[in-house]
Amino acid sequence: MVNFELSSEQKEITDMAMKFARNEMMPKANEYDESGKLPMEILTKAWELGLVNTCIPPEYGGTGFTTLDSMIITEALAYGCLGMNTTLMANDLALLPITIAGNDEQKKRFLTPFTESYKLASFCLTEPGHGSDAAGIKTTIKEDGDHYVINGQKMWITNAGYADLFVIYCTTDPELKHKGISCIVLDDKNVEGLEIGAKEKKMGHKSSDTRAVTFNNVRIPKENLLGKLGEGWNIAKQTLDHSRPMVAASAVGGAQCALDHAVKYAKERVQFGKPIAKHQAIQMMVADMAMKIESARLLVHKAAWQLDQGETNTLLASYAKAYGADMFMEVATDAVQIFGGYGYSNEYPVEKIMRDAKLIQIYEGTSQIQRLVIAKEIFSRS
Amino acid sequence: MNIFVCIKQVPDTETKITPNGDGTYIETTSIKWIMNPYDEFAVEQALLTKQANSGSTVTVVRVGGVKDTETLRTALAMGADDAILVEADDNLDSFMTAKALKGAIEKSGNSADVIFTGKQAIDDDCLQVPQLLAGMLNLPSVSVVVGCEEAGGKFTLKREIEGGTLEVYEVNSPAIIACNKGINTPRYASLPGIMKAKRKPLAKHSLADVGVADSDRRVKYSNFQLPPEKPPGKKFDAMDEANQASIVAEVVGLLRTEAKAI
Structure with a gap:
């Protein structure tokens, strides 16, 4: 019982999201890459059309998409611009812990405002000294009456400069490693002791807003804790099972865009008396690129499908993320190669895509960490 | 107000076209397949008219192949209330299409207060259906409309004519308005709109249901073919001053005898 055909509704979603990517995002992608500004107008329009926060359940004002639907949307938006997509996707990453572990009251209080107007949210896990080694985080959480007090610093936090809501991972005792981690929501950006750093200057995804966030005795009401103290690691893992295929979907979108540009260029560019598309050297590269993209897309769809079936997808999620990200880097590099000297110039779009591709191998678990997850799953089963 | 929109499904402009066997x-x-781009303006204008007249409904009508009904769903997702599909081959001529649209609109039981269409379909470029439909329904029609304002059932329409000049028409409802680029900016079908669209009514009729028979065909298509490939251009090297006079003479001669351009 295998069916690879998207439903007619999913095809319509694809068409609509691709139309948005081509008409609204692509024409402005370079401009925002150069200025590094947040394209608020485009992001708001995407929100108005229902392309953002796809993880919010219908009971709390969301549209009620399946995980697979959200992969299709992400692929299209990443086709339009990886940087803008990172801003949009970061919202899902931050809201997912709430949909996964929040109680009814928390879901109403935290999620509903995101369905009423366009707002940004930040997922705060990584710290200056703890990226891949996330279980070693040092940001602390301490009880004080009816509040928790948070102290510590987070690093590379997407959307931080504009966020109305922060999902913070912290620990009751760093010695406890993953067993000590908790997850709490800060929904007051004006709270005393919250310090948002300067915008980081990055290689790619330049329009997305990335900053350090520091908590100096930040007091958060106890009712903002997701789950119980010490359950944060499990919440983070479940969040990543959703978000990693999504990042992989963005790799597929970006790679497809790079391939489409390269194919078009190969048909126009004449060398040795014929379009380079007629040269086998180029044909080999294009065939490899297309195969890799479709393989990654299938992994993404299967990882999403597993979640929609109510199954655990940790292994597939890591397959998709590792393969998708590495595939994207290779495809983007080959696209630049097909463009030759022109590909290295920012006059042509593949230069930006290659810079953008690199981050996909790094954020939400590096390609190496994904392989560790995969190996651990395999050895624990055999 | 009962607002109708006639739309056509046409090949995507980037699709490679080949004649059939x-x-x-x-x-x-x-x-x-995509919605004919001029029809997107018609759908948008219908939705704008609906927004300005509370209690109005927008019915979208399409005649043609049944492989996909996606363009009708897209119109529903944009905000139309219901849809009618007349199932037929894709290669109907303009007369049959207009007659089928007339039959479908009449069969709906609602008398049309206004019918919006695109000014032409980008596949066969016939530019006939709105005018034929107007003739059959005995309604006034204005085509190539780039401005449309409605108040109290009266439409003030700006129509583009040669040289960029505008004609202004005042037309009383009911009327047929064929839209051109520039009249509005079609909205996107929102994702909640797409989810809602699948629950909106879509009626299906055969050609016979709407009173169209094979004998209504006025145009028989028999020999679709691709345009001949263009011969490569000729280059003349006139950098060398000594040869310029003779090359000019040669070019002029070829323009007369070969290209027959002068």
């Missing part, structure tokens, strides 16, 4: 139409198996 017997030359009676194009190969449709591998085509990606």
